[in-house]
Amino acid sequence: MRFRTSISSPQTFFRIIQAIEKLQKKCIIKFSDTEMRVICNNDANEGGIQVWSVIKVDSIFTNYRIQSNADNEITMLLTAEALLSALKSASTTAETADGDDVVLKLAKKNDQAVLCFEINGTTRLGKSMRVSHDVKIEVMKPTDVASLKEPMCPDPDVHILLPPLQKLRTVVERLKPMSDVLAVSASHNGSLKLSISTDSVKLDTEWRNCTIPRMTREPADKDDENEHDPEKHFPVLVSTRSFLKFLNSHVVSTTTIACICQRHCMILYVYVGDYADAGGVLTFYIPAIIDGDD
Amino acid sequence: MSDSDHDHAHAQPVLKASVHDISYLTTLLRGVNFANRATITATGSGFTVTVEEARTLLATAYIFADIFDEYVYHSEAAPSQQSQDDGVDNVAFEIPLNTLIECLNIFGTAGTHPSSTTSGAKRWKKQGEDKGSDEEEGEGANNKRRGIAQYFGAGPEKSTGMRLTYEGAGFPLTLLIAEEADGPTTACEIVTYDPEPHLDLQFRPDKMILKIILKSSWLRDALSELDPSCDKLTFIGNPPPDGVPPATSGRPSRNAEVSRGTSTGKPMLRIHADGTFGSTEMDYPNDRDVLETFECEQSVSFSYRTSHITRAIRALQNSTKTSLRIDSEGLMSMQFLMPSPSIKSRAGADAFIEFRCLPLEEAL
Numbered sequence: 001m002r003f004r005t006s007i008s009s010p011q012t013f014f015r016i017i018q019a020i021e022k023l024q025k026k027c028i029i030k031f032s033d034t035e036m037r038v039i040c041n042n043d044a045n046e047g048g049i050q051v052w053s054v055i056k057v058d059s060i061f062t063n064y065r066i067q068s069n070a071d072n073e074i075t076m077l078l079t080a081e082a083l084l085s086a087l088k089s090a091s092t093t094a095e096t097a098d099g100d101d102v103v104l105k106l107a108k109k110n111d112q113a114v115l116c117f118e119i120n121g122t123t124r125l126g127k128s129m130r131v132s133h134d135v136k137i138e139v140m141k142p143t144d145v146a147s148l149k150e151p152m153c154p155d156p157d158v159h160i161l162l163p164p165l166q167k168l169r170t171v172v173e174r175l176k177p178m179s180d181v182l183a184v185s186a187s188h189n190g191s192l193k194l195s196i197s198t199d200s201v202k203l204d205t206e207w208r209n210c211t212i213p214r215m216t217r218e219p220a221d222k223d224d225e226n227e228h229d230p231e232k233h234f235p236v237l238v239s240t241r242s243f244l245k246f247l248n249s250h251v252v253s254t255t256t257i258a259c260i261c262q263r264h265c266m267i268l269y270v271y272v273g274d275y276a277d278a279g280g281v282l283t284f285y286i287p288a289i290i291d292g293d294d
Numbered sequence: 295m296s297d298s299d300h301d302h303a304h305a306q307p308v309l310k311a312s313v314h315d316i317s318y319l320t321t322l323l324r325g326v327n328f329a330n331r332a333t334i335t336a337t338g339s340g341f342t343v344t345v346e347e348a349r350t351l352l353a354t355a356y357i358f359a360d361i362f363d364e365y366v367y368h369s370e371a372a373p374s375q376q377s378q379d380d381g382v383d384n385v386a387f388e389i390p391l392n393t394l395i396e397c398l399n400i401f402g403t404a405g406t407h408p409s410s411t412t413s414g415a416k417r418w419k420k421q422g423e424d425k426g427s428d429e430e431e432g433e434g435a436n437n438k439r440r441g442i443a444q445y446f447g448a449g450p451e452k453s454t455g456m457r458l459t460y461e462g463a464g465f466p467l468t469l470l471i472a473e474e475a476d477g478p479t480t481a482c483e484i485v486t487y488d489p490e491p492h493l494d495l496q497f498r499p500d501k502m503i504l505k506i507i508l509k510s511s512w513l514r515d516a517l518s519e520l521d522p523s524c525d526k527l528t529f530i531g532n533p534p535p536d537g538v539p540p541a542t543s544g545r546p547s548r549n550a551e552v553s554r555g556t557s558t559g560k561p562m563l564r565i566h567a568d569g570t571f572g573s574t575e576m577d578y579p580n581d582r583d584v585l586e587t588f589e590c591e592q593s594v595s596f597s598y599r600t601s602h603i604t605r606a607i608r609a610l611q612n613s614t615k616t617s618l619r620i621d622s623e624g625l626m627s628m629q630f631l632m633p634s635p636s637i638k639s640r641a642g643a644d645a646f647i648e649f650r651c652l653p654l655e656e657a658l
Contacts, residue, residue, distance in 0.1 A: 178393060
């Protein structure tokens, strides 16, 4: 099992991990020939939010070499926080990264598998320095890897391009102290609503004229009658805290598409880098809270 | 309430108001935001927001109609009833104040948070110290406020507007908030409650024994210095030493120097705080720059609970001038002038916030 690469864009890597760090303590990273997948699928985390992301190797790494018996794939379990602090150090020290400044490799130290970050930077006085971080990892067995399954979802009722996540976050932060449950709804004519309803307050925040992306795979058979009514809103109830956790990904997002599967879940595709030429996508699954009268 | 009244209310809401920039309104509301239930009493000329704590402290924000772009009040009572009602026609309801403020600030644009204003206000104090007249001070504060607002991306070109409607008793307070012309909009309905009677703390000007007018920052700095362990706060006032009262003296520096010297034993205004780990005393010099007005016939000393008095810090942060009065019963009335940022409403009366607080029993 060999793995060695230079990190050409530590900043992007840092932001991706930052976006998911708050979700759960440990995350799974799966390296393959062309992709890096970051997975948070712990059922125990609050609200049941999951993240399955696919990042193209080219968008973060250069001189990427991987070799293993499991189809050249390496899957590891590691602490998101430790990874984040190593990446933070990498992205601040090697600001002038020109290819070989940050090297990431798989190593074994004292019988413990580690991801070793070797960072070459310069001090403020211009002297060169070398920083090295070891992040403890646990290499996952192929059988365990095979049991990782992305959640199954029905065809979404509506897709919508979200407004800048930073703006959404401001609103949701205000809503959080008022309600634990947030209703997100969208219509086919580009209206997005965030609503809460409690004993003391009912509140609706609406964005109009959001873009509705054209899907390459149109669910033609289904929802025919819904398409005829562009005003109809498709709501889903989610935990306010889970939604706020998803909004942490504002650090990495440029374009975000939300899909609503009524009474089932909400799926959020956060594109890393430009939408047309995305270096990767983080997919958040937020399960719906099933209300008694829903 | 009969059905016909409801119909009437539906046709013409009791209260309808709109404003293109909510930051000033939110500042005023935040000044009294220490208890979650507030009573709003609306009249034709504006409304008041009243909160109460421990049957001892009563805080009221006076918000006048002219801070709104539109303010329409329709009496709920039939015309015949109006005359019976003390001559003042009003309608009152209770709302969860914190929820109202959160809703107004839904886009994060309703002015700055108290924590961030502190530094700004301090900076302003340094800038404004040299300025003599009150007019300039007021302007200084306004410029500063606008400066901060711009800093936080809530300048006049990006203000958040609001429309408020209250249909009448039993109806919720509805707000429509829009960030920009093409931006998102928020509609909310905040439940209202029947008003509970409030503490009746009447300040009797004829029994007033101490009256001080000073720059708010002088009081704010004193109150923010207090150690949280201090639970008792005593205000001590002594008559100014013989000679020219500082309020009329006009020449600050040399005169003040002299009178300060003679009054070392008996400070004109002293704030004394008692706590578990000791006590703090803060004296205000007999200087017209500090105490603009000082009226006191005989020595006065009343104690208050520190936690009650420090509730005023948030209001003080955005205020320019404070009037502090105590009557012979020890009832303290503090009025904070809250200068409005817009030129238009400066023509009318500035809004203000009043705190009234009963003294601790032992001091009586």
